[in-house]
Amino acid sequence: MSEKLMDDIVSLAKRRGFIFPSSEIYGGLGSVYDYGPLGVALKNNIRRAWWTAIVQQRDDIVGLDSAILMNSKVWEASGHLKGFTDPLVDCKSCKRRFRADHLLEASAMTMPGMKEKPIEISHIRCPECGGELTDIRQFNLMFKTHMGPVEDESSVAYLRPETAQGIFVNFSNIVQTSRKKIPFGIAQAGKSFRNEITPGNFIFRTREFEQMEMEFFVKPGTDDEWFEYWKNFMMDWFTGLGVRREKLRFYEHPKEKLSHYSKRTVDLEYEFPWGWGELWGCANRTDFDLKQHAQHSGQDLSYRDETTGEKYVPYVIEPALGLDRALLTFLLDAYEVIEGGRTTTTESNKEQETVLRFHPSIAPVTVAILPLNKKEPLMKIAQEIRGVLNKRWAVAYDDTGSIGRRYRRQDEIGTPYCITVDFDSINDHAVTIRVRDTMKQERVAIDQVAGFIAGKV
Ligand code: ATP
Numbered sequence: 001m002s003e004k005l006m007d008d009i010v011s012l013a014k015r016r017g018f019i020f021p022s023s024e025i026y027g028g029l030g031s032v033y034d035y036g037p038l039g040v041a042l043k044n045n046i047r048r049a050w051w052t053a054i055v056q057q058r059d060d061i062v063g064l065d066s067a068i069l070m071n072s073k074v075w076e077a078s079g080h081l082k083g084f085t086d087p088l089v090d091c092k093s094c095k096r097r098f099r100a101d102h103l104l105e106a107s108a109m110t111m112p113g114m115k116e117k118p119i120e121i122s123h124i125r126c127p128e129c130g131g132e133l134t135d136i137r138q139f140n141l142m143f144k145t146h147m148g149p150v151e152d153e154s155s156v157a158y159l160r161p162e163t164a165q166g167i168f169v170n171f172s173n174i175v176q177t178s179r180k181k182i183p184f185g186i187a188q189a190g191k192s193f194r195n196e197i198t199p200g201n202f203i204f205r206t207r208e209f210e211q212m213e214m215e216f217f218v219k220p221g222t223d224d225e226w227f228e229y230w231k232n233f234m235m236d237w238f239t240g241l242g243v244r245r246e247k248l249r250f251y252e253h254p255k256e257k258l259s260h261y262s263k264r265t266v267d268l269e270y271e272f273p274w275g276w277g278e279l280w281g282c283a284n285r286t287d288f289d290l291k292q293h294a295q296h297s298g299q300d301l302s303y304r305d306e307t308t309g310e311k312y313v314p315y316v317i318e319p320a321l322g323l324d325r326a327l328l329t330f331l332l333d334a335y336e337v338i339e340g341g342r343t344t345t346t347e348s349n350k351e352q353e354t355v356l357r358f359h360p361s362i363a364p365v366t367v368a369i370l371p372l373n374k375k376e377p378l379m380k381i382a383q384e385i386r387g388v389l390n391k392r393w394a395v396a397y398d399d400t401g402s403i404g405r406r407y408r409r410q411d412e413i414g415t416p417y418c419i420t421v422d423f424d425s426i427n428d429h430a431v432t433i434r435v436r437d438t439m440k441q442e443r444v445a446i447d448q449v450a451g452f453i454a455g456k457v
Pocket of ligand 1: 162194196203204205206207208209210211278279280281320321322323324325326
């Protein structure tokens with residue numbers, strides 16, 4: 001069942017132009033994907049919803065867009081050069097590669113301190129062919145490249161594996177220019193790259209992905225309280241955008257498994273078809289990053305409270321969300337198949353119907369305009385409505401096929417509202433608005449349509 005659900009989602013995503021395999025005409029590139037017309041619209045809407053809630057609607061958070069390429073010293077200071085590794089094993093027979101921690105987790109073993117010291121794995125066999133596995137070796141996940149024409153050690157650069165470090169190294173710039181006082185946050189959304197050993201589950205784990213991270217700087221001692229606040233924020237954000245509460249849960253990382261910089265980490269998890277998986281991680285990164293960068297750069301990265309004169313290095317609470325994972329979550333959670341169909345017209349009866357119940361504010365198309373025929377005067381009225389609505393929302397225009405089929409085409413891509421322009425519209429200057437989730441139809445005066453949509457989105 002769960003495999004079928006994933007197959008269905010992957011196929012719908014391809015068929016309707018949400019997500020395509022990258023470089024597909026050349027046979028693709030493993031676990032790399034391109035977002036098509038509907039996918040990019042959905043992605044932009046999710047990013048915008050996050051930005052609106054995190055930056056636009058708050059006084060205490062500002063935005064940033066830092067470069068993907070950074071001075072290599074950043075990664076030395078942050079610990080990524082030494083410690084951003086996953087434990088890798090190869091199968092000696094079939095040559096497949098696995099993450100040792102995933103194999104041990106699957107065999108219900110924990111591996112405390114696994115990153116620091118070698119661990120015995122000889123009792124585990126290859127899950128694919130039963131062959132013998134190699135010893136564990138640590139594999140650094142950062143993509144390496146060279147800046148400039150000479151490929152030597154001095155020109156090495158890395159594609160960032162997280163957006164957070166761009167925020168830490170700009171801390172002083174932002175304190176000085178934005179006049180924000182602690183507690184305050186810096187948010188950014190952008191691409192990150194990790195040379196994952198086992199990417200997979202569609203866009204859940206890929207090597208190129210987008211993160212939406214926010215570093216919230218607080219006075220030490222107030223960090224536990226702020227941690228609770230941001231943890232709850234994560235849950236509220238997803239449920240506010242319609243994700244079912246029962247498909248979400250918190251996972252508290254046990255102390256012995258915390259990253260070197262973390263005092264506490266809680267993941268918001270979603271129940272994916274293959275099981276619970278991390279969606280949004282909330283970490284108390286303490287003063288680790290700022291102190292490391294202060295030490296390695298020789299710059300003073302402490303904060304001075306202007307009212308009390310107190311000087312300290314702030315603690316940081318980080319809610320870090322993957323945009324692609326969020327998109328997959330919204331796709332899965334919105335997906336519904338109705339056997340036999342919802343409509344009762346003879347034509348559509350007994351057909352299988354697919355509905356994506358996206359929240360109106362993230363749906364890739366907000367309104368579809370469906371004139372009953374392609375001719376004047378209906379076309380003129382429909383085009384005029386389009387011209388008004390597309391200044392504010394994504395509008396689709398569809399004038400082919402029966403109305404029932406057109407509704408179902410829109411249901412399948414999650415369009416919350418369809419506007420039908422019919423022959424009565426010529427005289428009563430009104431249209432029928434059909435609501436995706438209830439299938440209720442309402443007659444609305446043409447000059448009230450924008451107000452109607454605005455009230456819902
Ligand atoms: P995982 O345990 O799944 O590898 P992580 O704990 O390493 O994830 P973080 O470093 O906390 O992840 O990154 C923050 C968020 O970025 C994750 O919650 C996830 O949504 C997203 N993310 C991380 N790695 C990937 C990836 N390879 N592909 C897609 N999204 C990712």
